């Protein structure tokens with residue numbers, strides 16, 4: 001059984017079918033890239049999985065439990081964390097405070113009146129551990145908004161990681177980065193994913209990044225899956241070449 005199972009997942013916005021009967025399996029330990037041109041439905045797919053946008057039709061199952069209809073908080077509690085395509089951190093707070101807050105947001109006892117001290121300490125430790133895994137310990141006490149773009153994107157990954165997710169969704173972690181920053185971020189992410197302990201869905205436009213990080217690739221075109229397989233299979237797929245890869249493959 002796969003950790004994440006999408007069946008016939010569909011989302012309409014008025015007359016637009018943003019996500020069109022997507023069926024997908026993500027096995028535990030897999031790093032799967034979701035690729036496709038602008039407007040293909042990649043971010044909407046993440047919004048459906050995380051409950052940010054309600055499903056029009058079809059289902060999301062995680063660890064054999066139906067998530068469809070749960071709140072974003074309920075879904076985060078079950079172990080799915082994400083980053084956003086657009087930077088989403090608290091710029092005035094330090095990197096460490098951002099990571100701690102993210103950890104706290106998932107903590108089961110965060111609303112209990114007398115658990116505050118324990119929750120705070122636990123969350124701080126998880127946040128610090130996540131910063132360390134992303135190589136950000138040396139900037140932990142700096143204001144997040146003053147970090148380099150590359151470190152800001154990695155901080156967002158650290159924030160998701162601080163929630164100790166069983167499934168991590170990364171929406172274009174290298175968006176807006178320079179070539180050098182991208183190369184650095186990708187090496188850090190490759191290190192993070194190298195032990196095979198993480199299950200990841202990754203949206204990414206940069207095909208070099210995709211081929212470096214992903215074991216499996218799903219190609220979306222106008223909301224629908226047009227190919228699904230290993231990087232070599234996807235590269236060789238005629239329809240994918242026509243729709244998306246152009247001269248690259």
Ligand SMILES: Nc1ncnc2c1ncn2[C@@H]1O[C@H](COP(=O)(O)OP(=O)(O)OP(=O)(O)O)[C@@H](O)[C@H]1O
Nearest residue numbers: 013016018036037038039040041042043044045085
């Ligand atoms: N909240 C919304 N309301 C109306 N239409 C939306 C909404 N969110 C997405 N869409 C539409 O759904 C389609 C898919 O958008 P989505 O953002 O999922 O694409 P994407 O693959 O992430 O694109 P990009 O590569 O540009 O990030 C687009 O036509 C978009 O305009």
Ligand SMILES: [Mg+2]
Nearest residue numbers: 042043044085
């Ligand atoms: Mg998007």
